[in-house]
Amino acid sequence: MERVRDRMKKNWPLWEVFVRSKNGLEHRHFGSLHAADAEMALENARDVYTRRNEGVSIWVVESKHITASNPEHNGELFDPAKDKVYRHPTFYDLPDDVKYM
Amino acid sequence: MSEDQIKNLESQFEARITRNEKIEPKDWMPEKYRQTHIRQMSQHAHSEIVGMLPEGNWITRAPSLRRKVALLAKVQDEAGHGLYLYSACETLGITRDEMYEQLHTGKAKYSSIFNYPSVTWADMGAIGWLVDGAAIINQVPLCNTSFGPYARAMVRVCKEESFHQRQGYEIMLKLCNGTPEQKAMAQDALSRWWWPALMMLGPTDAESVHTEQSMKWKLKRKSNDELRQQFIDQTVPQADILGISIPDPDLKWNEKTGHYDFGEIDWDEFWQVVKGHGPCNKERMAARVGAWKRGEWVRDAAMAYADKQKEQKDKQVV
Numbered sequence: 001m002e003r004v005r006d007r008m009k010k011n012w013p014l015w016e017v018f019v020r021s022k023n024g025l026e027h028r029h030f031g032s033l034h035a036a037d038a039e040m041a042l043e044n045a046r047d048v049y050t051r052r053n054e055g056v057s058i059w060v061v062e063s064k065h066i067t068a069s070n071p072e073h074n075g076e077l078f079d080p081a082k083d084k085v086y087r088h089p090t091f092y093d094l095p096d097d098v099k100y101m
Numbered sequence: 102m103s104e105d106q107i108k109n110l111e112s113q114f115e116a117r118i119t120r121n122e123k124i125e126p127k128d129w130m131p132e133k134y135r136q137t138h139i140r141q142m143s144q145h146a147h148s149e150i151v152g153m154l155p156e157g158n159w160i161t162r163a164p165s166l167r168r169k170v171a172l173l174a175k176v177q178d179e180a181g182h183g184l185y186l187y188s189a190c191e192t193l194g195i196t197r198d199e200m201y202e203q204l205h206t207g208k209a210k211y212s213s214i215f216n217y218p219s220v221t222w223a224d225m226g227a228i229g230w231l232v233d234g235a236a237i238i239n240q241v242p243l244c245n246t247s248f249g250p251y252a253r254a255m256v257r258v259c260k261e262e263s264f265h266q267r268q269g270y271e272i273m274l275k276l277c278n279g280t281p282e283q284k285a286m287a288q289d290a291l292s293r294w295w296w297p298a299l300m301m302l303g304p305t306d307a308e309s310v311h312t313e314q315s316m317k318w319k320l321k322r323k324s325n326d327e328l329r330q331q332f333i334d335q336t337v338p339q340a341d342i343l344g345i346s347i348p349d350p351d352l353k354w355n356e357k358t359g360h361y362d363f364g365e366i367d368w369d370e371f372w373q374v375v376k377g378h379g380p381c382n383k384e385r386m387a388a389r390v391g392a393w394k395r396g397e398w399v400r401d402a403a404m405a406y407a408d409k410q411k412e413q414k415d416k417q418v419v
Contacts, residue, residue, distance in 0.1 A: 010199075010401050034197060036400075040403065050119075052261070071129070
């Protein structure tokens with residue numbers, strides 16, 4: 001049992017990989033991988049996710065550091081924005097003669 | 102949760118899929134959806150990983166540097182595809198170690214085609230042309246499957262896969278335009294890989310137990326028999342260009358249906374190989390399990406090194 005727990009402890013943690021495909025664009029989530037540390041995660045990310053020039057910059061972050069919203073709470077989180085149509089330009093009635101607006 | 106509540110959630114879930122909405126890992130999903138996806142995605146990943154073995158066999162013996170770099174790149178892609186799929190599967194709550202365990206103990210299957218031996222260089226051509234060809238036909242529809250992480254992984258896989266098939270066909274083309282011995286080698290490879298490639302598209306529709314549910318969840322868009330017909334129809338003219346013949350005396354163009362008719366597939370052979378009695382089942386598993394075991398000290402050492410580095414960093418901060 002001790003041996004099993006010992007081995008469990010030694011599993012390489014999971015990392016999330018973000019890649020900027022070219023300057024001017026944001027880093028985008030590409031996927032995840034396992035690595036012993038951040039440096040190895042970067043090297044593995046290069047081999048797994050950018051074999052065909054898909055990127056010019058890579059971020060890696062250990063998956064356990066990401067806090068995600070719960071889809072079950074999507075109602076409370078996102079519904080309030082639905083009835084605020086006045087945040088959109090089309091809410092405002094203007095005559096067609098008004099140009100450049 | 103009461104049974105009614107679950108029924109209600111299930112019907113909302115099915116409606117989302119019907120509307121072509123994607124399902125993401127943290128969304129509620131029926132347990133059967135989760136289990137079916139874990140099974141299919143992990144087996145898909147295992148197939149990519151085991152699929153490296155028949156080709157790895159020829160890397161050191163590739164006939165030229167051009168062939169060698171291409172084969173290396175292809176095998177490296179397969180490792181990558183396995184990794185995309187494993188991590189997509191992990192989003193459903195199974196760990197990488199559990200998946201490896203299932204592969205190594207034989208609980209999880211992988212594509213039976215990789216239990217056939219690759220005995221000549223021409224097999225590298227036939228594998229790329231036929232095995233990757235059949236795989237592409239299976240995989241393209243999965244780019245639109247309902248589970249987001251699987252669909253995204255498949256988009257990447259399909260983009261990369263088309264070079265695999267072209268490099269295989271190019272090998273065949275070169276052999277077929279070479280000496281009579283080389284052409285005979287290409288013919289021999291086609292003769293050995295043709296029927297196993299047809300079996301890759303899965304059992305006949307009448308025998309396929311998961312089809313109906315998989316169609317609903319968009320894990321499948323066409324039936325096994327439709328995919329097989331598509332594969333045959335597009336591959337026969339490619340064999341004609343090579344000038345070698347498909348080992349099926351019943352194969353002929355059917356003017357009426359607009360498809361090729363073909364002979365009976367030996368399903369007994371298929372089930373034998375699935376059950377572990379193919380020519381290389383034992384060899385493949387021994388290679389895979391052996392590599393995992395021999396690598397254990399490396400994985401442990403990397404982790405110990407990472408822990409030590411972290412400790413030293415923490416000390417410096419204090």
